Amino acid sequence: xxxxxxxxxxxxxxxxxxxxxxxxxxxxxxxxxxxxxxxxxxxxxxxxxxxxxxxxxxxxxxxxxxxxxxxxxxxxxxxxxxxxxxxxxxxxxxxxxxxxxxxxxxxxxxxxxxxxxxxxxxxxxxxxxxxxxxxxxxxxxxxxxxxxxxxxxxxxxxxxxxxxxxxxxxxxxxxxxxxxxxxxxxxxxxxxxxxxxxxxxxxxxxxxxxxxxxxxxxxxxxxxxxxxxxxxxxxxxxxxxxxxxxxxxxxxxxxxxxxxxxxxxxxxxxxxxxxxxxxxxxxxxxxxxxxxxxxxxxxxxxxxxxxxxxxxxxxxxxxxxxxxxxxxxxxxxxxxxxxxxxxxxxxxxxxxxxxxxxxxxxxxxxxxxxxxxxxxxxxxxxxxxxxxxxxxxxxxxxxxxxxxxxxxxxxxxxxxxxxxxxxxxxxxxxxxxxxxxxxxxxxxxxxxxxxxxxxxxxxxxxxxxxxxxxxxx
Amino acid sequence: xxxxxxxxxxxxxxxxxxxxxxxxxxxxxxxxxxxxxxxxxxxxxxxxxxxxxxxxxxxxxxxxxxxxxxxxxxxxxxxxxxxxxxxxxxxxxxxxxxxxxxxxxxxxxxxxxxxxxxxxxxxxxxxxxxxxxxxxxxxxxxxxxxxxxxxxxxxxxxxxxxxxxxxxxxxxxxxxxxxxxxxxxxxxxxxxxxxxxxxxxxxxxxxxxxxxxxxxxxxxxxxxxxxxxxxxxxxxxxxxxxxxxxxxxxxxxxxxxxxxxxxxxxxxxxxxxxxxxxxxxxxxxxxxxxxxxxxxxxxxxxxxxxxxxxxxxxxxxxxxxxxxxxxxxxxxxxxxxxxxxxxxxxxxxxxxxxxxxxxxxxxxxxxxxxxxxxxxxxxxxxxxxxxxxxxxxxxxxxxxxxxxxxxxxxxxxxxxxxxxxxxxxxxxxxxxxxxxxxx
Numbered sequence: 001x002x003x004x005x006x007x008x009x010x011x012x013x014x015x016x017x018x019x020x021x022x023x024x025x026x027x028x029x030x031x032x033x034x035x036x037x038x039x040x041x042x043x044x045x046x047x048x049x050x051x052x053x054x055x056x057x058x059x060x061x062x063x064x065x066x067x068x069x070x071x072x073x074x075x076x077x078x079x080x081x082x083x084x085x086x087x088x089x090x091x092x093x094x095x096x097x098x099x100x101x102x103x104x105x106x107x108x109x110x111x112x113x114x115x116x117x118x119x120x121x122x123x124x125x126x127x128x129x130x131x132x133x134x135x136x137x138x139x140x141x142x143x144x145x146x147x148x149x150x151x152x153x154x155x156x157x158x159x160x161x162x163x164x165x166x167x168x169x170x171x172x173x174x175x176x177x178x179x180x181x182x183x184x185x186x187x188x189x190x191x192x193x194x195x196x197x198x199x200x201x202x203x204x205x206x207x208x209x210x211x212x213x214x215x216x217x218x219x220x221x222x223x224x225x226x227x228x229x230x231x232x233x234x235x236x237x238x239x240x241x242x243x244x245x246x247x248x249x250x251x252x253x254x255x256x257x258x259x260x261x262x263x264x265x266x267x268x269x270x271x272x273x274x275x276x277x278x279x280x281x282x283x284x285x286x287x288x289x290x291x292x293x294x295x296x297x298x299x300x301x302x303x304x305x306x307x308x309x310x311x312x313x314x315x316x317x318x319x320x321x322x323x324x325x326x327x328x329x330x331x332x333x334x335x336x337x338x339x340x341x342x343x344x345x346x347x348x349x350x351x352x353x354x355x356x357x358x359x360x361x362x363x364x365x366x367x368x369x370x371x372x373x374x375x376x377x378x379x380x381x382x383x384x385x386x387x388x389x390x391x392x393x394x395x396x397x398x399x400x401x402x403x404x405x406x407x408x409x410x411x412x413x414x415x416x417x418x419x420x421x422x423x424x425x426x427x428x429x430x431x432x433x434x435x436x437x438x439x440x441x442x443x444x445x446x447x448x449x450x451x452x453x454x455x456x457x458x459x460x461x462x463x464x465x466x467x468x469x470x471x472x473x
Numbered sequence: 474x475x476x477x478x479x480x481x482x483x484x485x486x487x488x489x490x491x492x493x494x495x496x497x498x499x500x501x502x503x504x505x506x507x508x509x510x511x512x513x514x515x516x517x518x519x520x521x522x523x524x525x526x527x528x529x530x531x532x533x534x535x536x537x538x539x540x541x542x543x544x545x546x547x548x549x550x551x552x553x554x555x556x557x558x559x560x561x562x563x564x565x566x567x568x569x570x571x572x573x574x575x576x577x578x579x580x581x582x583x584x585x586x587x588x589x590x591x592x593x594x595x596x597x598x599x600x601x602x603x604x605x606x607x608x609x610x611x612x613x614x615x616x617x618x619x620x621x622x623x624x625x626x627x628x629x630x631x632x633x634x635x636x637x638x639x640x641x642x643x644x645x646x647x648x649x650x651x652x653x654x655x656x657x658x659x660x661x662x663x664x665x666x667x668x669x670x671x672x673x674x675x676x677x678x679x680x681x682x683x684x685x686x687x688x689x690x691x692x693x694x695x696x697x698x699x700x701x702x703x704x705x706x707x708x709x710x711x712x713x714x715x716x717x718x719x720x721x722x723x724x725x726x727x728x729x730x731x732x733x734x735x736x737x738x739x740x741x742x743x744x745x746x747x748x749x750x751x752x753x754x755x756x757x758x759x760x761x762x763x764x765x766x767x768x769x770x771x772x773x774x775x776x777x778x779x780x781x782x783x784x785x786x787x788x789x790x791x792x793x794x795x796x797x798x799x800x801x802x803x804x805x806x807x808x809x810x811x812x813x814x815x816x817x818x819x820x821x822x823x824x825x826x827x828x829x830x831x832x833x834x835x836x837x838x839x840x841x842x843x844x845x846x847x848x849x850x851x852x853x854x855x856x857x858x859x860x861x862x863x864x865x866x867x868x869x870x871x872x873x874x875x876x877x878x879x880x881x882x883x884x885x886x887x888x889x890x891x892x893x894x895x896x897x898x899x900x901x902x903x904x905x906x907x908x909x910x911x912x
Contacts, residue, residue, distance in 0.1 A: 030508045034532060034636035153718050160571060168571035172580055177593040184597040184604075191608045203532070203634035210631050225618035228625070229633045231516070231529035231538045233615040236547045238534050240611035243553055244604065251600045258593050458634075462533035470510025471537075 030469035034461050037308075041200075041455045042207060044303045050450060053302055061442035068436010071429045072147065080150050082429045089412045089424040094144045096404040097434050099259055100287065101141035101441075102182070103280070103400060106252050107288020108134025109189060112196070113248035116241075122316060124459040125309045128200075129299070130292050131193040132452075136444040137291070138186045140437035145178070147433070174261040181258040188251055192244050195237075200453035202227035256281045263407065269350035270411030273338065279331035286324035286370070287400035289317050290393040295445065297390045299454070308455055311384065318383040321396065325374030328403070332367065350411060358423055359410040362402050369399020497673035500623040501526075501643040502654055503630060504663035509535040512638040515661035517541040519640060522657055526646035530630070530639040549610055556606025557599045564598025565591060623671050641669070761786070762793035764879060766857030766864075788857030796883045806888030809881045813873060814889075817841040822892040839869070844889055845896035852893050859886050 024030055050058070075082055085092045108130040115123040146152045158179045160169050169176050201224035209217035227233070260276035293314070300309045339351040355363050373395045376382045383389060409424050448454070461467060506512040509531065516529050520543050529538055538544075572578055573586035583590070612618070624630045624641060633639055640663075642654055651668070658666055716722060727733055727741035736743070751757045758764040770787035792798045811820065819825040822844035829841045844851055851859070863882045866872035873882070894902075903911060 025508070025510075027507055031636040031638075038532075038635045151718065151720060160567060166576065168576055168578075170578065170580060171568040171572050171594055172583060172587075172590040174593075177597075180594045180597040184601045187601065188604045191604060195608060195611070199532075199634065206631040206634045210628075221620055222618075225612065226620040226622060226625075227617065227634070228622060228630075229530045229532060230615075231531065231535065231542055232544055233617070234531070234534040235539050235544050236549055236611050236614050239547050239549050240607045243550060243607050247600055247603050247607070251597075254593070254596055254600075258597075261593070458533040467509055467533065468536065470506075470508025471513070 024466045024469045030466040033464060033466040037457055037460055037464070038203060038207075040305070040308065041453055041457050041460075042204065044449060044454055045204065045451055046207070051302060054446060054450065057442065058446045061439045061446060064435050064439025065443050066436075066439075067432050068439055071432035071436055072143075074429060075147060075433070076152065080148065082427060084424055084426045084430055086422055086424070088415070088420050088422040089409055091148075091408050091412060092424050093405075093426050093430040093434060094148045095262075096401065096408050097437065098141050098144035099280075099404045099408075100401045101137045101144075101437065102259055103256065103284035103287045103404075104291045104397075105134040105137035105141065105185075105189070105288065106256060106281075106284035107292050108132070108137070109185075109192075109248050109252040110285055110288065111292065112192065113245040113252065116245045117249060120316075121463040122310075122313045124456055124463055125305075125313055126292060126296055126455075127459070128193075128196065128456040129296060129448075129454055130288075131189065131196065132445065132448045133288075133291060133295060134189045135186070135193055136441045136448075138182070138189060139444070140441050142182060142186065143437060144433075174258065174265045177258045178262055181255045185251060185255045188244070188248055192248060195241065195244065196456055196459075197452065198224050198227050199229065199237075199458040200456060202229070203457055204453060253281055256284045268411050268415055269344075269346040270354065270407065273335065275331060275334055275338070279328065282324050282327035282331065283370075283400060283403060286321060286328055286374075287397060289320050289324070290396035290400070293317055293321075293389060293393040294397060297386050297393075299449065301386070303449070303454070305455065308460065314386070314389060315380075315383050318377040318389060321393070322374050322377040325370055325377075325396070329371035332371065346416065350414065353414045354406060354410045357410060357414060359406065359413065362406050363410070366399050366402040366406050369395045370403060373399065497671040499644045499651070500669040500671050501641055501645075501649070502651070502658060503624065503627055503639055503641045503667045503669050504658035504661070505629060505665045506638045506640065506662060507664050509538075509638055511662050512640060513537050513541045515640050515658065515663070518661045519642065519657065523648050524642055524646050526643040526649075528641055530624075530633045530637070530641065532634050532636060532638075535638070547614060549607070549614060552610045553603050553606045556610070557603035560602025561595055561599040563602070564595040567598075568594060623669050626672065627667055627669055629665065629667055760793065760795055762789050762857070763795040763883075766793075766855075766860035768857070788855035788861070790855045790857070792856060792883060792887070796880060798887050802884045802887050803891060805881065806884030806886070806891075809877060810885050810888045813877060814885065817870075818844055821845070821896065822889065823896075842868075842870070845893045847897050852897070856886050856890070859889065 024033070083092065083094065085094070108127075111123050111130040112127045112134075116127070146155050149155055157167070158169055158176065169179075201220050205217050205220035205224050208214075208220055257277035257280065260280035263271035264273060264276040266272060296309060297314075300306055336351050339347045342348075373392055376388075376392055382392070413424055414421055504515070506515055512529055512531065512535060516527075516538055519527050520541065527542075529535070529542060531538075568591045569586055577585045579585070629637070630639065631637075640658065640661075642649060642658070648654075655666055725735045732739040733741040761767045766789055767786040768789045770785040796802065814822075815826055817824070817826040817828045818841050823846075824841040824843040826841055829839065832839050842851065843849065846852070860882055862870070863877070863885060864872055864874040877885070900908070900911070
């Protein structure tokens with residue numbers, strides 16, 4: 001799983017500081033270190049009573065989810081007229097939220113796949129949670145286009161199947177590409193995540209059966225498929241893991257490219273640009289890493305995982321934020337340059353309107369949060385202050401939401417015909433549904449923290465120096 | 474760390490030999506090693522001794538163990554390539570067959586089959602089938618799920634997912650011998666060796682029957698909706714469809730030749746609600762004189778007035794209050810008349826326009842109306858009626874309401890009146906100071 005060189009800074013035992021690496025070959029030492037990792041991770045799910053803060057957050061998350069459920073009920077029984085969408089601004093918060101959530105999900109895949117392929121062993125401390133984040137974010141994202149169809153119970157029409165209407169999906173439409181890309185992405189993410197979970201679920205199974213918790217042991221036993229850590233099984237497992245990482249990497253780039261095609265293949269000034277695919281992917285990574293930090297910084301504090309999710313991991317993620325933040329900044333600048341350089345008056349108008357039109361406030365919120373705020377990550381002092389990093393990441397999350405809103409709403413509100421121009425303001429059901437998906441996301445994430453191994457124990461053990469104990473060189 | 478310690482009740486001493494439950498046949502031997510490195514070395518020794526039915530067990534994939542055990546590279550990548558290739562072909566075939574062959578569908582004149590537009594979905598189906606092959610192929614090759622295994626009967630083996638490194642040799646290996654094999658494992662540095670026995674109860678050797686029963690029952694239940702759908706598709710019924718969601722199939726709306734029962738008077742066409750205020754006063758056309766050339770008539774209504782109900786109306790004789798009959802209106806009327814009216818009625822209004830001339834040249838009999846002939850009633854009808862004729866037409870003349878705005882129609886009325894006056898004037902009509910210029 002890793003080369004000899006990068007095992008030194010890998011996440012792992014909390015003994016790193018106390019014991020020198022020479023000791024790892026002493027009898028029992030390596031096993032003690034592995035046992036410690038299991039304990040440190042498993043206690044989060046094994047604590048008989050949930051943490052008070054967990055309970056409080058879970059309560060809030062469930063209440064927010066219920067708000068979302070109510071908004072969906074009103075929406076489905078009434079129609080999408082309850083949203084602020086109009087003939088002119090026909091895509092608004094719904095698609096903004098869809099793209100925002102999908103983008104957040106991408107960091108999970110990036111951490112689990114791209115960082116795996118590039119042998120960044122620090123990823124093992126966060127990949128499990130990041131993958132969970134991906135799945136929950138994609139679930140929230142999928143809700144929006146589904147509800148925007150107006151009659152979500154007919155969404156199965158998008159699946160190509162012979163039917164008495166004699167109807168096939170229109171495969172030359174980017175919206176159909178979206179359906180295929182997002183469902184493939186969701187499926188792959190879930191399978192990848194589950195595959196990674198199996199060895200750790202087996203750990204939970206064995207710990208439960210050792211303590212005589214037979215029901216829990218049986219449940220974990222069934223979901224861990226009877227995993228017994230056989231070397232012949234590990235061999236195929238590792239192959240499959242590597243290949244899944246290899247498949248997920250182009251997939252994650254394709255998904256956000258296809259999402260950007262929804263806009264780029266239209267002829268609306270402000271949408272019709274070839275820069276969109278790379279620009280959207282950079283933005284997705286940017287927002288996703290911000291969300292990973294938003295989630296993991298409090299979790300690291302509450303569940304005492306500071307020796308597994310180390311400071312240098314936070315440094316690395318802040319640097320990724322800085323880099324991708326500047327990439328989106330460059331994209332914003334390029335869009336303006338092209339608007340001027342193309343000499344196209346509609347394009348020029350679209351961008352002047354974007355910055356100085358009726359939605360100027362959202363444009364400058366975007367620039368402030370996405371371009372200016374990440375500049376703080378240049379400073380080591382900032383990167384070392386978890387509270388500050390957390391706050392800055394919240395701003396990035398907000399900024400990336402505004403980016404999608406700016407692209408969607410400002411372009412639609414001022415298209416070619418002045419007679420069509422209008423302004424968009426959300427209704428309470430727009431806001432309620434968005435809040436509801438945030439609640440759903442956190443509900444699922446907190447449940448994940450309570451019942452599943454939050455850190456990939458087998459992977460962390462595999463990159464520890466002790467994994468090479470007893471080797472004769 | 475205090476938290477972690479407090480919640481951990483799980484502590485083993487690996488050196489203590491463990492008592493096994495009541496034994497069935499011998500499955501094999503299980504030896505535990507202290508470090509991953511020692512496990513690799515032990516695996517190498519066992520392999521060198523010629524064993525084939527053995528396996529190593531560890532909490533994470535141990536580096537170098539594949540080579541030590543002599544594990545051959547898995548065939549999985551080849552299967553995945555096959556899966557991915559199938560996905561690509563199926564994805565492209567699906568798009569071609571549905572959109573270009575079975576139902577060619579013209580979208581903005583784009584080609585029904587063009588590779589660029591079909592790449593994204595072809596790519597996604599490639600990935601999807603590759604992923605399915607990877608995931609399901611890996612579990613299938615690993616013979617998982619297999620929840621029951623003799624090794625799980627050993628308590629020490631519990632730690633294989635925590636901190637235990639084990640090597641197991643199965644009794645079915647032809648080189649297996651309980652004593653010499655134990656010695657081999659022990660010489661390789663085992664910190665504990667256990668005999669693994671099968672469960673004496675034959676029912677517990679394999680997966681319990683009730684699990685199969687549950688799986689079979691669930692499968693059967695899952696098929697019921699499909700069975701109902703199949704039955705419905707292949708039988709006839711006079712009952713209406715089941716509408717789980719009514720969608721827009723039953724709307725309270727007007728249908729021709731059907732009473733509108735939603736309203737007490739059964740009429741679908743509703744008037745303005747009381748207190749309705751128009752956003753644009755002009756759209757109400759409340760100024761009847763200006764828009765229709767009509768006014769309230771204290772005497773009986775003239776024939777042909779367009780308003781069928783309400784108070785009686787008559788044509789106005791002057792001009793509506795909204796129009797000032799001044800020189801500007803006259804100039805406008807002349808200009809509009811020369812654009813719209815002269816082709817038939819001629820510049821002087823005598824009906825000698827280019828159109829009737831052309832008709833006459835062709836031998837036709839149609840003539841345009843002479844607007845200024847004193848013998849015709851056009852010269853005596855009220856202004857309102859003249860306005861109405863311009864708006865709605867008369868005989869072969871079409872209405873010009875669609876082309877000429879109201880004010881311009883009044884301007885034309887004014888100009889026509891001027892033409893009529895000029896064409897039928899006597900010397901008395903000439904102002905006194907200009908009479909001298911007339912010869």
